[in-house]
Amino acid sequence: MKLFIIEGKGKIESIKKYLGGDYQVFATAGHVRDLPTKNLGVQITNNFEPVYEIMPDKKNIVNDLVKLAKKAETIYIATDPDREGEAIAYHISYILNINPNEKVRVAFNSIDKETINKALQEPRNIDLDLVNAQQARRVLDRLVGYKISPIICKKIKPNLSAGRVQSAALKMIVEREKEIQNFKPEEYWNLNVELEKNGAKPNFKALLNTKNNEKIKINNNDEMQEVLKELDNKDFVVTNVKKSVTKSKPKPPFTTSTMQQDAANKLNFTLKKTTQVAQNLYEGIEVKGEGKVALVTYIRTDSTRVSEGAMIKAKEYIVKNFGEDYAPKKFNIYKSKDAAQDAHEAIRPIDLNRTPDSLKDKIDNDLYKLYKLIYNRFLASQMTEAQYNSVSVDISCDNYGFKVSGKTPKFLGYTTVYVDTTKENEVKLPVLENGDKLKSTNFLPEQKFTKPEPRYTEATIVDAMEAKGIGRPATYAATINVLLSRYCTKDGKSIVPTETAFQVMEFLDKNFAKTININFTAQMETALDEIAEGKREWHALINGFYNKFIPQLKNAGASVVEAKVTDVICDKCGANMVEREGKFGKFLACPNFPKCKNIKNIEKEKPVEVITDIVCEKCGCKMIEKQGKFGKFLGCSNYPTCNNIQKVLPKNIDPNKVVVCDKCGANMILKQGKYGYFYACPNYPTCQNIVKITKEKNSES
Numbered sequence: 204m205k206l207f208i209i210e211g212k213g214k215i216e217s218i219k220k221y222l223g224g225d226y227q228v229f230a231t232a233g234h235v236r237d238l239p240t241k242n243l244g245v246q247i248t249n250n251f252e253p254v255y256e257i258m259p260d261k262k263n264i265v266n267d268l269v270k271l272a273k274k275a276e277t278i279y280i281a282t283d284p285d286r287e288g289e290a291i292a293y294h295i296s297y298i299l300n301i302n303p304n305e306k307v308r309v310a311f312n313s314i315d316k317e318t319i320n321k322a323l324q325e326p327r328n329i330d331l332d333l334v335n336a337q338q339a340r341r342v343l344d345r346l347v348g349y350k351i352s353p354i355i356c357k358k359i360k361p362n363l364s365a366g367r368v369q370s371a372a373l374k375m376i377v378e379r380e381k382e383i384q385n386f387k388p389e390e391y392w393n394l395n396v397e398l399e400k401n402g403a404k405p406n407f408k409a410l411l412n413t414k415n416n417e418k419i420k421i422n423n424n425d426e427m428q429e430v431l432k433e434l435d436n437k438d439f440v441v442t443n444v445k446k447s448v449t450k451s452k453p454k455p456p457f458t459t460s461t462m463q464q465d466a467a468n469k470l471n472f473t474l475k476k477t478t479q480v481a482q483n484l485y486e487g488i489e490v491k492g493e494g495k496v497a498l499v500t501y502i503r504t505d506s507t508r509v510s511e512g513a514m515i516k517a518k519e520y521i522v523k524n525f526g527e528d529y530a531p532k533k534f535n536i537y538k539s540k541d542a543a544q545d546a547h548e549a550i551r552p553i554d555l556n557r558t559p560d561s562l563k564d565k566i567d568n569d570l571y572k573l574y575k576l577i578y579n580r581f582l583a584s585q586m587t588e589a590q591y592n593s594v595s596v597d598i599s600c601d602n603y604g605f606k607v608s609g610k611t612p613k614f615l616g617y618t619t620v621y622v623d624t625t626k627e628n629e630v631k632l633p634v635l636e637n638g639d640k641l642k643s644t645n646f647l648p649e650q651k652f653t654k655p656e657p658r659y660t661e662a663t664i665v666d667a668m669e670a671k672g673i674g675r676p677a678t679y680a681a682t683i684n685v686l687l688s689r690y691c692t693k694d695g696k697s698i699v700p701t702e703t704a705f706q707v708m709e710f711l712d713k714n715f716a717k718t719i720n721i722n723f724t725a726q727m728e729t730a731l732d733e734i735a736e737g738k739r740e741w742h743a744l745i746n747g748f749y750n751k752f753i754p755q756l757k758n759a760g761a762s763v764v765e766a767k768v769t770d771v772i773c774d775k776c777g778a779n780m781v782e783r784e785g786k787f788g789k790f791l792a793c794p795n796f797p798k799c800k801n802i803k804n805i806e807k808e809k810p811v812e813v814i815t816d817i818v819c820e821k822c823g824c825k826m827i828e829k830q831g832k833f834g835k836f837l838g839c840s841n842y843p844t845c846n847n848i849q850k851v852l853p854k855n856i857d858p859n860k861v862v863v864c865d866k867c868g869a870n871m872i873l874k875q876g877k878y879g880y881f882y883a884c885p886n887y888p889t890c891q892n893i894v895k896i897t898k899e900k901n902s903e904s
């Protein structure tokens with residue numbers, strides 16, 4: 204028996220299809236050996252050596268693995284092809300007492316027969332440089348997290364955490380929010396004019412651009428009115444028409460971050476959802492009539508590189524299905540960002556013949572949508588440029604200059620399968636030549652105000668993290684999920700930092716500015732890359748960091764976070780009490796602690812009760828709208844004599860509306876279920892008819 208060890212259980216069935224009957228496929232479900240959760244697990248006085256242990260929830264898995272390994276004649280460790288996977292492979296080899304220099308490691312970027320068989324023919328030793336890079340990251344993050352987190356929990360509130368990458372990302376979010384809060388909008392005006400040529404259709408708009416050949420800025424309505432007076436009844440003349448053919452290049456195939464951004468923008472997927480759906484596409488999904496099939500290559504990558512074999516197959520597919528004109532003479536090769544590890548190919552479909560349309564009715568809709576996005580992006584990346592007939596027209600009126608430009612498709616190229624924007628800039632213009640006189644039909648002044656940079660969304664914060672070198676493909680989603688669970692909320696798609704986020708960042712900026720900052724985090728990522736490449740020794744990196752970290756820890760431990768002073772007077776010593784937060788929420792404490800240990804609960808404002816015109820059907824008194832544990836309700840004003848209560852219905856529901864069952868004719872009953880209100884037939888279960896109630900936008904529920 205040959206033992207083939209992988210990480211994810213979801214891949215077992217997909218991989219079994221391509222291995223012979225003498226293979227046993229075993230999944231570890233991720234890490235099996237790690238740093239302990241209850242203590243630091245790093246021997247600071249012993250050159251920062253980590254102390255690993257079998258994870259408590261993986262002991263049974265490890266026992267089963269050891270038993271299988273004893274029976275196996277050959278063992279292959281086929282964990283994921285990244286640093287994390289290499290580290291897991293190393294720990295498996297340690298548990299099974301396998302020398303890491305033995306050729307037991309197989310790695311592949313896609314789950315298909317050709318790739319797996321090729322990997323089996325080329326087993327290698329475990330790459331200890333990659334293991335050390337992951338180990339250095341783990342130790343570094345453990346030191347930062349385990350040393351800083353207890354301090355902020357003590358100084359600010361319990362159940363908080365800090366991290367080298369996490370806190371740097373939070374810093375970006377908080378700083379953007381401060382910029383928004385401090386932003387002062389400035390007024391400005393735009394002016395469009397509707398023009399026509401000899402009554403020919405269509406009319407078109409031109410934008411005011413210059414005055415006396417210099418860029419014009421209109422600051423207020425008075426200035427706009429002066430401009431309109433000068434333009435009134437004046438002739439408009441075409442002064443320059445520039446026609447050209449412009450080209451648009453396709454974008455590279457997806458990396459992890461660009462896939463996450465596109466899925467957020469085009470599919471409205473969260474990072475968490477994109478990560479899970481992509482993982483399923485990589486590991487394999489149930490396809491009706493075929494069993495489990497893997498559809499895309501490895502989904503944690505920062506590289507835009509594509510193998511030559513994949514480019515050749517893509518060109519053949521494009522020529523066959525679109526024609527020679529859609530396939531470039533030379534392959535489109537894309538340069539990865541300087542900080543990219545470039546360990547894997549870009550994300551692409553395994554087989555272009557397995558089109559999204561061929562799977563539409565065979566797989567879950569979310570899987571289909573993300574697969575189609577990945578498929579089309581890769582296919583487009585290997586196609587020719589799109590071409591447009593572009594025109595730019597300059598128009599003068601007295602000493603003012605207007606401009607209009609537009610483009611229409613000439614050759615679709617890659618846009619046949621993938622369009623970057625939802626609508627191309629197509630402006631229909633009449634035939635215009637230099638010297639043509641135009642007539643103005645309408646002036647369209649528009650008041651505007653400058654706006655601050657928008658809040659980050661999940662998509663834009665990942666883009667910013669990648670641009671600044673913070674984190675790596677495998678960490679983006681996990682980092683954002685932690686921030687959303689502890690420090691931020693969401694307003695639509697926008698990420699909004701809470702008050703706690705501001706408090707934490709103020710504390711970290713004051714005490715750990717050398718550690719929790721964007722440049723340091725990016726520099727550490729580069730240093731970890733150098734360890735992975737065998738160019739740097741990991742113990743020396745950690746030692747250099749820790750020597751600078753110790754003074755920060757000492758200063759932070761002695762510092763005190765300024766508490767909010769209230770108007771409440773301590774009834775024991777007369778001091779103004781301060782607001783603090785503990786395990787059970789906010790409370791008032793005397794600032795003279797420990798001399799005075801007086802504390803008080805913060806009195807919560809009682810919710811406003813509104814008397815309504817609704818009459819109690821039991822006693823005839825008016826009902827009062829109240830706020831309870833489960834939301835608003837109506838209670839009788841004659842309470843406690845009358846205990847009658849009623850639910851507050853959404854605005855779009857009329858309690859007096861009569862709905863007749865279209866199956867048996869009975870008057871239906873209004874009910875509330877898990878997903879909202881609905882009408883149900885009273886003759887259930889003989890008649891099981893229900894009528895759903897569609898929610899109105901912005902209605903109360």
